[in-house]
Amino acid sequence: MAAESGENKNSFNRYACLCAIIASIISIIFGYDTGVMSGAMIFIKEDLKISDVQVEILAGILNICALVGSLAAGRTSDYIGRRYTIVLASIIFLIGAVLMGYAPNYAILMTGRCTAGVGVGFALMIAPVYSAEISSPSTRGFLTSLPELCISFGILLGYTSNYLFGKLTLRLGWRMMLGVAAVPSLALAFGILKMPESPRWLVLEGRLKEAKKILLLISNSEEEAESRFHDIKIAAGIDPDCVEEVVKPPNIHHGQGVWKDLFIRPTPAVRRILNTAIGIHFFEHATGIEAVVLYSPRIFHKAGVTSKNKLLLVTVGVGLTKTTFILIATVFLDKVGRRRLLLASTAGLVVSLSGLGFALTMVELNPGERLVWALCLSIIFTYLYVAFFSIGLGPITWVYSSEIFPLRLRAQGASIGVAVNRLMNAIVSMSFISIYKAITIGGAFFMFAGVSLVAWWFFFFLLPETKGKSLEEIEILFTKNTRHENQGLEIQPTTSNSV
Numbered sequence: 263m264a265a266e267s268g269e270n271k272n273s274f275n276r277y278a279c280l281c282a283i284i285a286s287i288i289s290i291i292f293g294y295d296t297g298v299m300s301g302a303m304i305f306i307k308e309d310l311k312i313s314d315v316q317v318e319i320l321a322g323i324l325n326i327c328a329l330v331g332s333l334a335a336g337r338t339s340d341y342i343g344r345r346y347t348i349v350l351a352s353i354i355f356l357i358g359a360v361l362m363g364y365a366p367n368y369a370i371l372m373t374g375r376c377t378a379g380v381g382v383g384f385a386l387m388i389a390p391v392y393s394a395e396i397s398s399p400s401t402r403g404f405l406t407s408l409p410e411l412c413i414s415f416g417i418l419l420g421y422t423s424n425y426l427f428g429k430l431t432l433r434l435g436w437r438m439m440l441g442v443a444a445v446p447s448l449a450l451a452f453g454i455l456k457m458p459e460s461p462r463w464l465v466l467e468g469r470l471k472e473a474k475k476i477l478l479l480i481s482n483s484e485e486e487a488e489s490r491f492h493d494i495k496i497a498a499g500i501d502p503d504c505v506e507e508v509v510k511p512p513n514i515h516h517g518q519g520v521w522k523d524l525f526i527r528p529t530p531a532v533r534r535i536l537n538t539a540i541g542i543h544f545f546e547h548a549t550g551i552e553a554v555v556l557y558s559p560r561i562f563h564k565a566g567v568t569s570k571n572k573l574l575l576v577t578v579g580v581g582l583t584k585t586t587f588i589l590i591a592t593v594f595l596d597k598v599g600r601r602r603l604l605l606a607s608t609a610g611l612v613v614s615l616s617g618l619g620f621a622l623t624m625v626e627l628n629p630g631e632r633l634v635w636a637l638c639l640s641i642i643f644t645y646l647y648v649a650f651f652s653i654g655l656g657p658i659t660w661v662y663s664s665e666i667f668p669l670r671l672r673a674q675g676a677s678i679g680v681a682v683n684r685l686m687n688a689i690v691s692m693s694f695i696s697i698y699k700a701i702t703i704g705g706a707f708f709m710f711a712g713v714s715l716v717a718w719w720f721f722f723f724l725l726p727e728t729k730g731k732s733l734e735e736i737e738i739l740f741t742k743n744t745r746h747e748n749q750g751l752e753i754q755p756t757t758s759n760s761v
Contacts, residue, residue, distance in 0.1 A: 274401060278480040281457050282393040282405040287450045288351055288385040289409040291443055293416020294423070295324070295359075295378060297581055298439045300556050301424025301574050305436040310368050314695055321556055322692030323372060324379035328684040331383020336677030338384070340520075344392040344460040344673075347384060349451050355381030356447035363441015374440075381447075387680040390664035391673060395460040396480050398490070399732050403595030406664055407588070407657035414588045414652060417555060418581030425574045461491075462669055465498045471507035493732060497669040520674045531741040532671065538724055538740070539663040539679040545717035546659040547686035549611055550710030551651050553694045554644060555580065560695075564703050565625055565640035566632055576641065583645045587652035599729040600658050601721075607654020608718040614647035615711035623704030655717075659683070665728055668737050 303317055312320075331354075339347040358378025365371035389409040397405040420439075427438045461480070464473035474491050481487035495502045500509060524536055554561065558580050559573045567573050594603060621639035628636075667675035698706040726739040 275398070275480055275482055278396050278398075278401070279405060281396055281480070282408050284450075284453060284457055285348055285389050285392045286408040286412040287446065287453075288348055288355070289389050289412035290416040290419070291352075291355055291359075291446050291450070292382045292385050293413035293418075294420045294443050294446075295355075295382070295416075295440075296413070296555060297417035297420020298423050298443075299324075299420070300559060300577065301421065301428060302436040302439045304559060304573075305428070305432055306371070309432050309436065310371070312368055316368065318692045318695050320368075320372065320375060322688040324375050324382060325684040325688035325691060327376045327379025328383035328386065329681045329688065331380035332387045332677050332680035332684055333383070334380075334677075335384040335387040335680075336674035339388055339391070339463070339673045340466075343463050344388055344395065345454060345457055347388045348392065348454045351381045351384035351388060352447045352451040352454065353381075354378075354384065356444050356451065357381075359441055359444035359447060363437050363444065365437065365440075378443075383680065383684060386660075386683070387673075387677045390660040391676050392460055394661075394664040395462040395672075396458075396476075398481065398486070399730050401596060402665060403600065403661055403729065404592050406661040407592045407595055410657040410660050411585070411588045411592055414581070414584040414656075418578070418585045421574070421578045421581040425571070425578060428571070428574055462494055462498075462672075465491075465494045465500065466669065468500075468509040470495075470500075470504070470509060490732075493735075494669070499670075520671055524671060524675060524678070531737050532668070534724075534740045535666050535668075535737070536675065536678070539666060539675060540682050541720055541724065542659050542662055543679040543683040544686055545608075545713070545720065546655055546683060547690050548710075549608075549651070549655065549714045549717055550615065550647075550690065550707065551656070552687050552690040553706070553710070554647060555584075556691050557694055558644065561622070561644065561703070562641065564622060566634075566637040579641075579645060580648055583648045584652045584656075587649045588657055591653045591657045594653075595657065595661060596729060599727050600662055601725060601727040601729075603654040604658050604662075604721050604725065605654075605718065607650050607658075608714055608721060610650030611647060611655065611714040612711050612718065614643050614650055615707050615714060618643035618647060619704045619707035619711060621704075622707065623702065626702055626704060662725070662728065666736055666740070 299321065303321065306312065306320070307317055331351075335347060335351075338350065342350075355378050358374045358376075358381055361374025361377060362371055363374075365374060386409075390406050393406045393408060394402060423439050423442065427435045429435070430438060458476045458479065459472070461473040461476045464470075464476070473494070474487065477487040477491050478484065481490060492502045495504065523532065528536065558577045562573055562576050567576060591603065618640060621636045621643060624636045625633055625640070663679040664672070664676050694706065697709075701709070728736050728739060731739065
């Protein structure tokens with residue numbers, strides 16, 4: 263392996279940061295759509311005269327379509343590159359936003375929601391992968407968590423949009439809420455073309471000269487760029503001493519054979535990586551975040567807030583809390599580490615969900631009475647839940663799953679995790695109303711608390727710390743007493759300072 267990279271551990275590459283921020287704008291658009299729909303559903307139900315079942319379908323169909331989009335995104339990004347995949351996601355979401363803003367009826371609204379869902383699937387897969395592939399180990403946690411931070415900022419914008427546009431006429435208000443997302447989608451589709459391609463994807467394509475040129479831009483020194491280039495070539499199955507400008511990588515072409523390497527004949531390390539990625543994405547939504555983010559107006563209404571304006575205003579607090587604590591998480595991810603934050607976060611979820619379940623149960627046991635203390639507890643525990651989620655499980659899910667897969671498997675491996683994520687999101691968002699009608703709203707949150715407890719044990723036993731490790735050496739962390747088979751997937755041990 264290359265020797266010391268020469269990277270200053272305290273240095274911060276502004277160009278790499280700018281690239282990650284621009285790539286993450288697509289996540290703001292997705293977050294906006296999620297946040298704005300929570301309030302828009304109140305007006306859509308009244309305007310279009312739809313049932314609770316239709317509301318559930320409207321809320322969840324985006325995630326079903328995002329599942330399809332995420333699975334397609336992995337192979338697409340292997341074919342056309344990470345950068346153009348972000349462009350494609352922006353265009354798809356633009357079309358969806360225009361359809362939703364125009365929607366004269368439920369059918370057109372659903373068509374727009376489905377179209378936007380496909381774009382969401384692309385965005386959720388590609389933004390963290392791109393950010394991970396351009397960052398160095400010392401800043402990867404921060405840069406890769408930017409998409410989640412942008413989602414939270416988008417949710418906050420959506421909640422604020424609900425409050426502002428909610429003052430318009432019934433027919434115009436919700437259409438403005440949904441249609442305005444087309445503006446940043448169009449801007450991003452053009453802006454993303456100024457960004458560089460992922461150097462790791464370029465190496466997979468054999469375009470070594472272009473990859474090295476970009477590495478020089480996103481590294482803090484020529485020595486660091488050389489070290490990263492050396493490690494990436496090994497991971498791609500290319501001779502690290504190769505000086506050709508363009509080569510044909512052995513056994514690696516547009517993601518072919520990846521599904522076999524993931525599911526049919528995975529190495530022990532790859533099998534454990536896949537299980538970890540699926541597990542963390544499963545628990546991100548099985549612990550109930552979509553129920554709180556999407557249905558917070560209903561939760562607060564159940565707790566005793568009756569005015570529409572007050573419902574939307576207190577919901578803005580959810581967005582503020584989410585954005586604030588994810589911002590805090592971005593600072594601590596590369597200092598405290600993924601594992602410690604994740605375990606602390608999940609333990610906090612158990613406590614806050616139990617408290618929320620208790621408060622809402624007390625409200626339901628005393629119908630007709632206005633329990634101010636229970637209302638206050640419901641709001642406090644909701645904000646606490648969002649805070650604990652946002653400082654750990656929320657951002658770490660995307661950071662962790664985008665950095666643990668070997669280079670050749672990364673895009674399509676990450677897409678599988680996103681597909682599971684969207685499936686669980688859809689299940690929760692499409693069933694929450696039915697669940698709380700069946701077991702009470704307090705019982706629903708006690709159920710989420712139980713799932714969070716299981717999640718804590720899963721993370722404790724199966725997730726090693728990845729802080730400070732290069733993408734090319736992380737697979738070693740998942741290998742326990744197994745021999746490395748040199749098939750272009752495994753990597754050789756590297757020094758702790760390599761990048």
